[in-house]
Amino acid sequence: MTAGVSIRAVTQRYGSALALDAVDLEIAAGEFVVLLGPSGCGKTTLLNIIGGFAEPTSGSVLIGGRDMAGVAPKDRPTTTVFQDYALFPHMTLAENVGFGLRMRGVSRAARDAKAEEMLALVGLEGRAARRPHELSGGQRQRVALARALAVEPDVLLLDEPLGALDLKLRRAMQDELKAIQRRVGTTFVHVTHDQEEAMAIADRIVVMNGGRIADVGPPRELYLRPKSLFSAGFMGEVNKVPVKGGAAAFGPVAVPDGVLCIRPEAISEGGRLRIGPCRVVETVFFGTYLRAHVAPLAAPDLRLVVHLPQGAEVAAGAVMDLGAQDFTVLEA
């Protein structure tokens, strides 16, 4: 009950606006893929096209090798967990979860059994007779998941399913979502704008921007070796220093021309790429680290963000000799 998805040169135009610009993407069967990007980047449009809620202006979508052109949502091997859950308020949880099976002509007893099984999968056993309004936000989210999974889709589409939950609950649900995906083995395509969420759950992250794919890769690779300035910035904080002719603003560096990208936590007193002496401008204690703004003495107008160890006792005005342990150079 799983299938791969091929997205081939999919373009979506709304009037003169280009929502998706010739997007190509291969998703393997059983993979957990997260589409990540700011609002308006085209990630939800792409999800809607996979689900069949929108037809692309051009290009094609194949699921399990079958072309989905002109196939209605109800006939696709996909189901969706909607952002607002879209639970049917007038039905019990069992009726909600069993709805898809009912549409497929499954008998009431079999539906109820499956519903109970799915509710158990999401940790809501024994609540089949409840109605959606009796549940908390997190519980509704689980019902929506159970309902979408009950018909055993090949591909499950999740449209910012955790967006309405508070931060703590969201982090807890991420782990659960990942565990459930492992158990059912279905291909999950998940849309979010929260990069921490993406890293927590994805096998592979697709960073999107302006209707194009900016970067694709496993979380670790995307964070440490981003392939575009946009994804470098979107995946987390980054210091960007232009390099030209083997020299950066703070001095010579042995890297090719481009933009030197350094994560704040990669800068320390022992780093191998030397930045040189820097003056600390201000510090803020963040719990797990001390966040400092520093200015290299050689380039007093440049500001670098540095994460120093929790225990570092550094005051504004102090001078530290810093270097970068890890870095990437990208084309400007």
Added chain:
Amino acid sequence: MGWGLVAPALLWTAAFFVLPFAAMVALSFAHMEGREVVRGFDPGNYIRIFTDWTMLKALINSLEITVVVTVVSVVLAYPLAAIIAFRVPARWQRLALLLAVLPFWTSYVVRSYAWLLVLGQNGVVNKALLSLGLITEPLEIAATRTATVIGFVHFFVMLLTLTIYANLIQLSPNYARAAADLGAGRWQTFRHVILPLTLPGVVTGAFLTFVLCIGDYITPQILGGNAELTLPQLIMLQLGRSGNFPLASALSVVLMAVVTLAYFASSRWLRLDRV
């Protein structure tokens, strides 16, 4: 898919609303020869309406009554709706509103009849005033324009109280709080905040009042007597006594034109799909 669902309603409206109206407009350009309708393009009916004083007077009567009724009803209903929305405790509001409009559910014909009993020569009002010694002769209220206006106002005050209340209760109390916070007095808050925010609702209610009032036959027929005619009474007279369908149609087109003018005058604020 969408077309299939919207088609039945559209076809019904086309067949039983648009088409009949077109047929009526066509008929308004016919004329009578004896008891026979002669079709053609004859503006005679319209010329007659605007030159024959009986007809013109009926149009003027209708307009005067309708404007007075609409204004008086809004002026009386607004405070009533506001008192229910802002003074009556929240848990009693629905009951207060339900009670205020309960007579709305009496039969329309019967309601006018009941006013006849109240306002008649031997009616409750006259008997009460006589026995209190406030008057010596019974007042002539029934069979006058005053009775028609009272009957109409009674009905439309209830209708407008409903619509205005619905608008007032939707307003966030924070609007009034913000206005008060910024130094506005009660009257200023009402004048500059509450009234503008409820204006679309008020205008929509007033427009419905106008449409229903100017086209109503029953109330003036029962309460107004025969001293003066309104447009709908004149139309019914043409249908009944002389069987002059073309003239009745032309009068209806004029009535429709008046309503259309009222529509455009108020269209800026009208919210008919949100009644």
Added chain:
Amino acid sequence: MRALSWAYLAVAYAFVFLPVVVLVAFSFQDGRLPVPPFQGFTLDWYGRVLGERDLMEALVNSALVAAVSSLIALILGFLAAHALARVRLPGSVLMRGVLIAPMTVSYLIIALGLLTLFNQAGVRLSLWTAGVGHVVINLPLCFAITYAAMGDQQRNAERAARDLGAPEWKVLALVSAPMLAAPLAAAFFLSVTFSWDEFIIAFLLTRFDVTLPVEIWSMLRSGISPATNAVGSLVFLVSVTLVILLEVFVFRRAK
């Protein structure tokens, strides 16, 4: 200010209830005229009215026309609202306008137009023709109420149902209609009360079988009588019962 408010409220209630109180009170008049002085209490007029065949037939006719025409108006209005709220059709603003339009036209004009049409088409006047007219006046109401009630929540639930494999008619029957149960019931009952009480269309478009308002109208022609008070009180009782049922079972539950 506060005292003035309560005084205004009291006067308003007195004005609103005055005709109803007089109507009901003098339906018990033990005398020939429903005006003061009150001559004693009797239920004779009710007995007489309930025994009158024409009146009881008219009552049944009215109920029938109201129920059937409201049902048709509700179904047509709901389907159209569903389509126009969901699917982006070319000219949907115009279509909304056309569907709402009868609301802005006097009943007299609608009646006269239909009379003209039926005369020309050679259609005999009957309860059916009056019912057609009542659908015309109630369709905009049903359309507007259900259209206004269709929010994002409905839209998303319908989308989810389609996603789970429901064909369009099942989406309508199992998701849209049940979710809109309260506004649909409200639209239906409002239509029923409007149709039940409607005079001019029923007057012009019926011939031998008539509805209750038309029958009451012909009673009025023979002058005032406590019998008319009794009929009026009975109709009021029925309407109020309906309104209270609606309030208790639909609006209370909808909250």
